Amino acid sequence: MTPLAKRIARWPKAELHLHLEGSIRPATLRELAARHRQPLDAETAAALYRYRDFRGFLNAFKRITALLRTPDDYALITRRLTEELMAQNVIYAEVIVSAGVMLRRQQDVEANFAAICEATRPAARRGLRLAWSFDAVRQFGLGHIWSVARLATQLRPYGVVAFGVGGDETALPTRALQPVYEFVAAHGLHRLIHAGEIGPPRAVREAVEWLGCERIGHGIAALRDPRLQALLIERGVVLELCPTSNLRTGALARQLRRRSADLSDHPLPEFFRAGIPVVLATDDPALFETTLVREYEQAARLGLTAGELRRLAATSFHAAFLPERARRAMLRRMQAVG
Numbered sequence: 001m002t003p004l005a006k007r008i009a010r011w012p013k014a015e016l017h018l019h020l021e022g023s024i025r026p027a028t029l030r031e032l033a034a035r036h037r038q039p040l041d042a043e044t045a046a047a048l049y050r051y052r053d054f055r056g057f058l059n060a061f062k063r064i065t066a067l068l069r070t071p072d073d074y075a076l077i078t079r080r081l082t083e084e085l086m087a088q089n090v091i092y093a094e095v096i097v098s099a100g101v102m103l104r105r106q107q108d109v110e111a112n113f114a115a116i117c118e119a120t121r122p123a124a125r126r127g128l129r130l131a132w133s134f135d136a137v138r139q140f141g142l143g144h145i146w147s148v149a150r151l152a153t154q155l156r157p158y159g160v161v162a163f164g165v166g167g168d169e170t171a172l173p174t175r176a177l178q179p180v181y182e183f184v185a186a187h188g189l190h191r192l193i194h195a196g197e198i199g200p201p202r203a204v205r206e207a208v209e210w211l212g213c214e215r216i217g218h219g220i221a222a223l224r225d226p227r228l229q230a231l232l233i234e235r236g237v238v239l240e241l242c243p244t245s246n247l248r249t250g251a252l253a254r255q256l257r258r259r260s261a262d263l264s265d266h267p268l269p270e271f272f273r274a275g276i277p278v279v280l281a282t283d284d285p286a287l288f289e290t291t292l293v294r295e296y297e298q299a300a301r302l303g304l305t306a307g308e309l310r311r312l313a314a315t316s317f318h319a320a321f322l323p324e325r326a327r328r329a330m331l332r333r334m335q336a337v338g
């Protein structure tokens, strides 16, 4: 670890864009496979994590989650995730659960979620606070999205704080989602969405103006639209930026309309210095072979100073769906560590 990484690792941190199922490392996947009597050797497991573009990434996600079959499977991956978060001094995370994938596989979402919550207890005793966002899959259609939205509102008493839509953002017009977002907001949930990852700036604008989304997953399409950047600043809408994810899925190259992109092309420093509220996250740490500390190192490589990295890290607490008292307490914990 570099001295900077060591310093960042010590900071109490929050992470706001993190998929539970995207956190399954190959070793855990092999454990799941063995449980279901489909032994995977290390090479075959590693091959499941290789993909070349965005569609290939979605397929990898699908193949990996196919081994999640019982509440116990969900408990195992949750325990592993909490261990990883604590090892990095993450004290708060909002974790995205693909409730839509569970429904699609005709699983008992409530039983899975109960096992997930139970699995977090040891970590909770050691000071890790988690909240949950239920995610629907856009390409599965409106009926499916409604089912996930209803489940999210029913499970709000158990720690679901937000509802979002992910998957293929070109699959369904944003306007069609408006009644669903009105419903979840009326039931006290926060509104999230994946937009402007591979889709156009318009997808982000519509998510803000029509759906009232408070934070946008990725939103890097804003690099092509200064007026959209101004709208995000004016409304205080937060972009959850995941640089390694954008490189690995090819999303950044697509936004730049190029065949390939590298880290130096990422708009994080430009957005940050323009005053757009941005937070840093891993998205799917196992699929992108990253950690939150590594993402801060990426931000440092992009030219952010140590002071700017701290401001960036503090923004995750400011943008979190936390009660004010808890937020202030966490910020104090962060400020106490230099």
Ligand SMILES: [Zn+2]
Binding pocket: 017, 019, 166, 194, 217, 283, 284
């Ligand atoms: Zn995501």
